[in-house]
Amino acid sequence: MTEIPTAPSETPAINRRRSPFGDAAIRVFGRLWRRRYVHLTALGYIVLLVLFWREFLSIPSGQALSNWSPPNETHPFGVNALGQDMLKLSLAGGAKSMTVALVGAALGVGAGILASWLVVISGRRIIGFWSLTRISHWGTFTPAFSVLVLIAVGLRPGFWLLAVLLAGVIFIATVARIARWFEDLELRGDTIAGTVLGFTSIQVVNRNHLPVVIRRGIALSCSLVPGLVLGETALSFIGLGLVDGSWGKLIADGREVVFEAPWLLIYPGLVASLSLFALASLGWMARRSMNGELPPRVF
Amino acid sequence: MIRFLVRRTGIAIVRLIAMVLVLGTLTQFSLWLLDEPRQVWQLAGSFDSAELADFSKRSIASFRVLAICWTTVVIFGLMIGILSARFRQSRGMKLFWMPFMVASWVPAFWLVCLAALWLLEGWGHPGFADGEAPVRVEGLNQWWHASLLGVILAAGAIGFQYRICREGIIRRGTQQEFIRSSFMRGHRRSTIFYDHILKNSMPALTGVIDRGLPATLGMLAVSEWAFRYPGLGQFLVEGARLGMPEAVFLTAVVFSGVVILVTLLAEWIHGILDRRIRTGPYPIHY
Numbered sequence: 001m002t003e004i005p006t007a008p009s010e011t012p013a014i015n016r017r018r019s020p021f022g023d024a025a026i027r028v029f030g031r032l033w034r035r036r037y038v039h040l041t042a043l044g045y046i047v048l049l050v051l052f053w054r055e056f057l058s059i060p061s062g063q064a065l066s067n068w069s070p071p072n073e074t075h076p077f078g079v080n081a082l083g084q085d086m087l088k089l090s091l092a093g094g095a096k097s098m099t100v101a102l103v104g105a106a107l108g109v110g111a112g113i114l115a116s117w118l119v120v121i122s123g124r125r126i127i128g129f130w131s132l133t134r135i136s137h138w139g140t141f142t143p144a145f146s147v148l149v150l151i152a153v154g155l156r157p158g159f160w161l162l163a164v165l166l167a168g169v170i171f172i173a174t175v176a177r178i179a180r181w182f183e184d185l186e187l188r189g190d191t192i193a194g195t196v197l198g199f200t201s202i203q204v205v206n207r208n209h210l211p212v213v214i215r216r217g218i219a220l221s222c223s224l225v226p227g228l229v230l231g232e233t234a235l236s237f238i239g240l241g242l243v244d245g246s247w248g249k250l251i252a253d254g255r256e257v258v259f260e261a262p263w264l265l266i267y268p269g270l271v272a273s274l275s276l277f278a279l280a281s282l283g284w285m286a287r288r289s290m291n292g293e294l295p296p297r298v299f
Numbered sequence: 300m301i302r303f304l305v306r307r308t309g310i311a312i313v314r315l316i317a318m319v320l321v322l323g324t325l326t327q328f329s330l331w332l333l334d335e336p337r338q339v340w341q342l343a344g345s346f347d348s349a350e351l352a353d354f355s356k357r358s359i360a361s362f363r364v365l366a367i368c369w370t371t372v373v374i375f376g377l378m379i380g381i382l383s384a385r386f387r388q389s390r391g392m393k394l395f396w397m398p399f400m401v402a403s404w405v406p407a408f409w410l411v412c413l414a415a416l417w418l419l420e421g422w423g424h425p426g427f428a429d430g431e432a433p434v435r436v437e438g439l440n441q442w443w444h445a446s447l448l449g450v451i452l453a454a455g456a457i458g459f460q461y462r463i464c465r466e467g468i469i470r471r472g473t474q475q476e477f478i479r480s481s482f483m484r485g486h487r488r489s490t491i492f493y494d495h496i497l498k499n500s501m502p503a504l505t506g507v508i509d510r511g512l513p514a515t516l517g518m519l520a521v522s523e524w525a526f527r528y529p530g531l532g533q534f535l536v537e538g539a540r541l542g543m544p545e546a547v548f549l550t551a552v553v554f555s556g557v558v559i560l561v562t563l564l565a566e567w568i569h570g571i572l573d574r575r576i577r578t579g580p581y582p583i584h585y
Contacts, residue, residue: 142558143516144514146516153538237406247406254412259416259426269412
């Protein structure tokens, strides 16, 4: 009788399969690196800014009211009425806006992936995908900014509540797209092969679909961040978003004294515009690198 | 044809009713959070006749801005989208639409504040829209301020619209098999683009004219408040700042109505131009 060879207790390193999630992460950064290393640098800069903004940017506290001063060699963006340096204020405001937008985008896309994953796992795919698609379809003709203002009137959101509100907008805007990714992956040959080989539905979804969807989800989040930053800036501008030191608040303060001290309006807006354009080009490049689709309309 | 138009109109009415219900629920939620004893169904009692007359005046002022803005966006967005798709391989032509791409990420409310500064410093005008009017002709000053706001908003919205046209529709058309085979057979690029790709994309291009409208309406509200322009946006923002969800509700309903109306128009045009859309199960594939 022929003995069936048993697998060795330890798989040789050459045959060891990498983690699908690790593989996806390596692909993300590999593609970014190949396409535009400048964007990778910008991404690293933004991550550092977001994580350590408190340490890097010590905002000068409001001293006794003194006269503002226009831009000079010591303060290239000028000084406001409280004696605070506008350059530092603009950078710190950007870090706050970007942080809330990053958290909102990650939460929204994450919730979309979770909802679609639950639909696939539960087996009710037709009705589940249809429901998720309808949610996004109804979101396409909702004036999201007015709805956000309506909620913010009562809630007066802080950092986390604002991030959750923005995540809700992102969820509604992206969930149909994410559900479509799962639907497309269901029809691929490797999914059918996995089913024929005897893998369960959950195994196929977790090992085959999820890494691809997460990879695309990261790219989608990157492309949504600038829109969310713009939305948060607009909310802060009218006094309903982050009220202390975000870009919108700085621009609103500058608007009050625009004819007397125009630098208080010009420089925060300039920093916001340049940063938003940099973020947008990073997002578009990330989306192209991941071979994704167009970002949906948000606000 | 008539059946299609009536069906889409019915769906638009259902959408509007559903949107009013959703917005009403959110308003009631905000009133509850603010500990206000008022109810959303007692909304008619919150405004007297003078305030309602003021609201209708503000609506006309905002529609003036929107008409200027959206006409510009549709015409220039489609034109630049088509041109950028046709000359997508030309690096020099990128300089032509790059300003619109940059403008789409500049906060419009910041730009209108700069415009107020420019009006005062460069033109000797009073700056913001609520300053003393230098033009004595009735109505002309309103159109001047409306066009200023409309053009600034349009500059940003064109950046989004042309990308939607180029990326969403025309790029897909260029990747079809028969287009590639026409290219391989030696047909001229311009012939392939204008005779096939653009011709096939035109019905779908008309279906995306409403894509950027909700975002533009949001930015319109903030920009009107920034420019102190007496429109619906100022009404919305002032209402929000004073803790009056009813004012926000009323404005949000008008904005929703505008979006649903433009979406209906886009669906009608798309359906009239494309028979497959008219007879298919779902008229618009988002």
